[in-house]
Amino acid sequence: MGKSSLKETSFAMNMNSVHSRETVCVFGTGDFGRSLGNKMFQCGYSVVFGSRNPELSGLHPKGIEVLSYKEAAQRSDLIIIAIHREHYNFLIELAEELQGKILVDISNNLKINQYPESNAEYLAELVPGAKIVKAFNTISAWALQSGTLDASRQAFVCGDDKESKQRVMDIGRTIGLTPMDQGSLKAAKEIENYPLQLFPMWKFPLYLSAALCVFYFVYCLLREVIYPYIQEEKDNTFFLAISIPNRIFPGLALNLLALVYLPGIIAAILQLYRGTKYSRFPNWLDHWMLCRKQLGLVALAFAFLHVMYTLVIPIRHYVRWKWSSRIINQVTAERQSRVSECLMLGSLK
Ligand SMILES: NC(=O)C1=CN([C@@H]2O[C@H](COP(=O)(O)OP(=O)(O)OC[C@H]3O[C@@H](n4cnc5c(N)ncnc54)[C@H](OP(=O)(O)O)[C@@H]3O)[C@@H](O)[C@H]2O)C=CC1
Ligand SMILES: [Cu+2]
Known part of the structure; x- marks a missing residue:
């Protein structure tokens, strides 16, 4: 390590310890405020809570006021x-105290687009003199308490004031999160919707496979049931239960698998065409690339259904064979008994 980089490291460490002694205020001693406050305290920040009933809120580690x-x-x-x-x-009454300060909005709503403006923008309207930063709303109090942040380290941050945003992102990094700058406060609405979107990456694969499923089903229905009926008055409706689904499933699985590989190829061609791999893909391609895993899993599910149906078919054939062999046995047995009856009658005459 060179001398200059050593100097840089020690400078960074000094900066860190300066940050660590920074005082952060948390308004609200509820679940989230407590978890975040304690976490920041553990990471070396000096933490002060604001509460309606300061004397009633116990259970704080020593050193937190x-x-x-x-x-x-x-x-x-x-x-x-x-x-x-x-x-x-x-907070309106506290406007004077909050003048020029950084207010971090971490709130979530119960429904997508519950209010016309985002909570962060609403806060900016209530306290116009403050610098508002939206952050940490996708982190749960439980994850902060239990330290199980592995799956949800990403903390989306946005705000109009760059310096304030930077300070909030520093706090995020210090408490072990991965802050992601999402731009200006206008992005707050989207960030507030994130925790409310269930399985966002599953929507496209599920809709797509449902649409393909319907398409193939209608195609097979026309070809194998309706056409023979019109042409030869043949009733093939029994195909609907097993044969047609079992023809659709493997086709769907293969199609979806192709759709898993296709975006990678399109992306490669795009990179070759642009001559760089550092420019952003168009949104549709980006989204498609991101849901490849889900598409693959849906394909696997269809392949599995195909296996199950294929196992069912021999059982069906076996049952049919068993019934027909029983009928044949009965018929031959009856015929034999008739023949022996006739023989008996003949010998009597
Ligand atoms: N819980 C979680 O996992 C997460 C929560 N959030 C967000 O954090 C915020 C707080 O959530 P959470 O801590 O769970 O909620 P709680 O209900 O546990 O806490 C809310 C706190 O707000 C304070 N408060 C101030 N004024 C009022 C009032 N008029 N009525 C009631 N409470 C008041 C209270 O603190 P005091 O008594 O000290 O005044 C209260 O403890 C919410 O906006 C939520 O969306 C975001 C991500 C995750
Ligand atoms: Cu097969």
Whole structure:
């Protein structure tokens, strides 16, 4: 390591320790405020809570102070608002204390697009003198408490003031998250919708396979049931239960598998065409690439169904064979008994 890089490292460490002693204020001693406050405290920040009833909120590690909202606001220029949007109103009265400070909005809603504006923009309207940053809303209180952040380290951050955003991202990094800058405060609405979108990457694969399924089914229905009926008055409706599905499933599985590989090829061609691999893919291709795993899993599910149906078919054939052999046995047995009856009658005459 060169001398200059050593110097840089020690400078960075000094910067870190300066950051670590920074005081952060958290408004609200609920689940999330407590978890985030404790986590920041563990990571070396000095934490002050603001609460309606400072004397009632116990259970804080030594060294963490709980004050009234007004007092707490005066202790730091960075305040994390761990309160539900519905209770933001009281912040208007604190406008003077909050003037010029960084307010971090971490709130979520219960429904997608519940309010016309995002919670962060609403906060900006209530406290126009403050710099608002949206962050940490996709991190759960439970994950912060239990330390199981592996799957959800990404913390989306947005805000209009670059410096404030940077400070919030520094806190995120210090407590072990991976902050992702999402741009200006306009992105807050989208970030607030993230936790409410269930399995966002499954939507496209599921809709696509449903559409393909319907298409193939109608095609097979026309070809194997309706056409023979019109042409030869043949009733093939019994194909509907097993034969047709079992023809659709492997085809679907193969088609979906092809769709798993196709975007990679398109992307490669695009990169060759553009002559660089560092430019962004168009949105549709990006989304397609991101749901390849889900497409592959749906393909696997169809392949599995195909296996199950294929195993069912021999059982069906066996049952048919068993019935017909029983009938044949009965018929031959009856015929034999008739023949022997006739023989008996003949010998009697
Ligand atoms: N829980 C979670 O996992 C996550 C929560 N969030 C967001 O964090 C915010 C807080 O959530 P959470 O901690 O779970 O909620 P809680 O209900 O546990 O806490 C909310 C806190 O808000 C304070 N508060 C201030 N004014 C009022 C009021 N008028 N009525 C009621 N409470 C008031 C209270 O603190 P005090 O009594 O000290 O005044 C209360 O403890 C929400 O916006 C939520 O969307 C975001 C991500 C995850
Ligand atoms: Cu097969």
